[in-house]
Amino acid sequence: MLDAPAAAPALHARRRPSIALRLTLAVTLILLLAASAALWSAWNYGIQAANEAYDRLLTGASLQIAERVSVADGEVLVDLPSSAFELLSLARNDRVFYRVIGTDGETLTGYPDLPLPSDVGAAGQSAYEATYSGETVRAVMTTRPIAERGMSGNVSVVVAHTVQARIALARDIATKAAILVGAAALAIVLLAWFAVRYALAPLTRVERALLSRDPNDLSPFDIETPREIETVVDAINRFTRRLDRRVSAVQSFVADAAHQLRTPITAIRAQAQLAAGEESPDRLRRINRRILDRSVAVSRLADQLLSHAMVTHRTDAEPRELVDLRRIAIEAEQETRRFADADAELPLLDLPEEPVIVAGDRFSLREAVKNLANNALEHGKPPVAIRVTAGGGSARIAVVDHGAGIPPVERASAGTRFRRNRAASSRGASLGLAIAHEVAVSHGGELQFGDVGDGGFEVSLSLPLVEALP
16 A cells, blocks of 8 residues: 555646647647637727728718708808718617818808818818717718809818717627637637547557556567657667566576575585584684685675676666776776785786776776686786777777686686686686676677787777777
8 A cells, every 4th residue: 555655746647637638728728819819800800891881871971961062142051961861870879970161161060069180181081080079989071172153162071970880890790700710719629639639549558558568578569559659669668678688687697696695505504513513623623614715705706796786787777988997997906905815916007108998887897807807816827917908999908817717618608697617716606707798798898808928818898999088
């Protein structure tokens, strides 16, 4: 059963919005912006259409009034036609205003305070808006020239009405547009939702395939998916392959380690039982010496097991960095010196003047060289040297001793875990070469064996060389 702190993050993760919901919300937001722009355009279009329609009524009425303007006995006469006001009555809820201005600028009839346009002197018709009697009005002024004996000039006719009908018409146009846009947007959102769900259906198949699998089944998935999801499935397959290799390696390593540890521990226990019942001092000393030797072997085996496990873990976990193999040689020599016996002959260093740079993990490389040096000190013959060289695009760090080394027929399998060769002693754990081999392979190189010209044997890590940085 999960405790509260562990269950809270899982519950929080389950409540995160799905991809389908996120895409639908994004589409909805885009549609809202587009609908807002469409409604704003529809309102402006409605106002423009209403103005054009009702301005024609005002223009027609003003023209009819202007046509009934005449001159008699030197006076301007206005005969207001009823048809003009019948035309304006089409806007039933609007109030109508008019004004006829003579050639001298005086109001002949109508509302004398009805506002005029700013370009009052222009000929023809002009439509404009103004405020009159506390209301917004829309007006059209028609100018008619008069040229009679003793009188000439322009007579202006202004006809106006309020804008309630225009606003009602614009509102009606905008409302119908809003209904149409809203229905279209709702349909698009629903279609987008179903389209997203359909497009994401392969992810559901992948999820079901993952959940239905046995925890021990790490074989690759074989699921038919679209190209966009193939990369996800490929990534899962690559991960499961790496995990399968790691699990297999760990299981094999644990089984081999248990077998290797069981034998010396059983021997130590048997020797200890003999020592418990032994009364002869000489035989007891011999038994104690064997127990000590076995204990040293177990200690070294445990150290190499931990080292091998750490190297295996760092193969995929640790990022690579630029490392100078000269520094690796120095550190490995120091590690060997720290744990060597007081009377042991320590390895020598043979290093070049220039840096030898590789891309790798410092810890793993140091462990590999340290194990090679320990093998040479135990199984080879002094003097033992750690040598660093570079050339031909490769960097080499080698351990050289003057013993017979590994026979040529056994060198191909020398890097196998727990495999003893004929040169190994009973104290050998048979893991040093396996650690070095795994480190070399994980760094893109190889573990090499060779005979040297002066009767010695060499084990080296050959790695890709990186040009030294300035």
